[in-house]
Amino acid sequence: MKKSDPARAIIEWQKQFGRHDLPWQQTTEPYPRWVAEIMLQQTQVKTVIPYYLKFMSRFPTVKALAKADREEVFQLWAGLGYYSRAENLHRCAQEVAERYNGVFPTEISDLVTLSGIGRSTAGAIRSACTDIPSPILDGNVKRVLSRLLLIGDGLSASALDKKLWLAAEEIQPKEEGRAYAQAMMDLGATVCVRNRPRCEVCPLQKMCRACAEGLQESYPPKKKRAPVPEEPIHMLIYVRDGKVLLIKRESRYWKNLWVLPEAQVLPSDARECGFITHRLTHLKLMISLSTVPLSSPPEGRWFTLEELTNAAVATPLKTFLLEFLA
DNA sequence: GAACCGTGGCT
DNA sequence: TAGCCAAGGTT
Numbered sequence: 001m002k003k004s005d006p007a008r009a010i011i012e013w014q015k016q017f018g019r020h021d022l023p024w025q026q027t028t029e030p031y032p033r034w035v036a037e038i039m040l041q042q043t044q045v046k047t048v049i050p051y052y053l054k055f056m057s058r059f060p061t062v063k064a065l066a067k068a069d070r071e072e073v074f075q076l077w078a079g080l081g082y083y084s085r086a087e088n089l090h091r092c093a094q095e096v097a098e099r100y101n102g103v104f105p106t107e108i109s110d111l112v113t114l115s116g117i118g119r120s121t122a123g124a125i126r127s128a129c130t131d132i133p134s135p136i137l138d139g140n141v142k143r144v145l146s147r148l149l150l151i152g153d154g155l156s157a158s159a160l161d162k163k164l165w166l167a168a169e170e171i172q173p174k175e176e177g178r179a180y181a182q183a184m185m186d187l188g189a190t191v192c193v194r195n196r197p198r199c200e201v202c203p204l205q206k207m208c209r210a211c212a213e214g215l216q217e218s219y220p221p222k223k224k225r226a227p228v229p230e231e232p233i234h235m236l237i238y239v240r241d242g243k244v245l246l247i248k249r250e251s252r253y254w255k256n257l258w259v260l261p262e263a264q265v266l267p268s269d270a271r272e273c274g275f276i277t278h279r280l281t282h283l284k285l286m287i288s289l290s291t292v293p294l295s296s297p298p299e300g301r302w303f304t305l306e307e308l309t310n311a312a313v314a315t316p317l318k319t320f321l322l323e324f325l326a
Numbered sequence: 327g328a329a330c331c332g333t334g335g336c337t
Numbered sequence: 338t339a340g341c342c343a344a345g346g347t348t
Contacts, residue, residue: 040344046343047334084347158327167333172339194342195337223339228344280343290335315333 006148007173007180011202014183019045019190020281023052025182030104031062033128037121038089042082042139045189051080065090066097074256074312083255088116104131119165124181133177135168138159140188145171146220147210151219160220201310214325235260236275236290239326243302244325246313254314260287260321261298274324276316287320 022045024036035055039048056077059065065073070090092115096104105111106129108110111122119137126134127299146152146166152160173180186196191198197210210216237260246258263270270288290297303311305325308318 036342042332042343042345044334044343074336081334082345084331085345088346120345124344126346136348140344156327189344255331280344 004207007171008208009203010183010187011173011176011179015184018183023049028129030125030129030312032056034104036123037124038085038116039080041085043080044237045153062093062096063102065093072076072088075310078257078312079315083257086114087256091115092117108134127177127181131178133172135165135172136181137165137168140185141168141221144184144188144192147216148204148208150209150219150221197319208279232286234263234266234286234288236263236288238290238297240302243304244308244321245297245300245302247298247300256319258311258313259317276320
């Protein structure tokens with residue numbers, strides 16, 4: 001082993017210090033690895049595990065998922081966030097069932113044609129299932145490569161991505177793709193973390209340019225974001241016979257989930273009874289109680305408390321409603 | 327190319 | 338506390 005080969009170094013490191021007991025690591029079948037990869041997009045391992053176990057238990061095969069009731073898919077996804085993933089997941093299963101006869105592909109060129117699978121997720125699936133090294137560029141790999149090679153200063157986001165993809169291709173080993181991919185994730189998640197990286201235990205310490213110059217915390221460059229405060233959205237609670245009225249949200253946040261109906265203008269028979277602040281988006285929901293039958297409720301579906309518990313309702317709203325109606 | 331999409335954890 | 342970030346993809 002060449003000492004200057006970072007890929008070999010982290011593969012060896014992974015065998016001793018990496019994670020080996022994650023639920024989806026116990027198989028090399030494409031379907032469960034795909035489900036895990038989609039759930040893991042922008043979502044931490046700890047959050048994903050219970051959702052993954054529940055999902056695989058209910059839909060053990062891609063054909064089962066393809067035939068699944070759309071509503072049930074969203075029920076299992078509710079609380080995970082980024083709900084377009086659930087929509088794409090269901091669509092992808094149907095694409096695999098139709099175009100690939102229910103056999104999940106493992107080639108990059110096939111994978112990237114499927115809904116919800118981009119270049120990085122395709123690489124992750126192929127690495128995991130075939131053991132053939134396939135480039136990945138997720139948050140972990142970006143952070144590791146950016147620091148190792150000191151890439152990022154003064155680059156636009158797209159230029160940075162382009163350079164990092166090239167680096168990801170160059171640095172990957174010729175064998176042990178599965179271990180290597182897992183090694184990059186584990187290193188990024190447990191050692192080469194965003195704040196206060198643990199360089200003293202990093203297998204790449206002596207090759208890392210950022211570490212040599214003490215610039216770890218400056219790489220990769222921070223994303224700039226300018227959150228736009230939004231006007232509060234007024235939502236109304238209609239209660240009748242112990243049931244609450246919800247409607248399907250069809251756009252933007254919480255798309256395809258059940259939410260309280262909105263009101264442009266608060267009716268005179270409504271009174272404010274609470275609000276939710278949606279942290280990332282600064283979305284504010286003003287929730288008011290409407291006295292039925294003075295108002296005519298919109299078309300929707302009436303949920304009992306028990307139905308509400310298992311329904312595809314966003315977590316903050318579900319929490320509020322269960323507390324309010326209890 | 328940039329805006330958009332959720333939630334939980336961390337400091 | 339309030340901002341920042343995480344196993345990204347789509348439009």
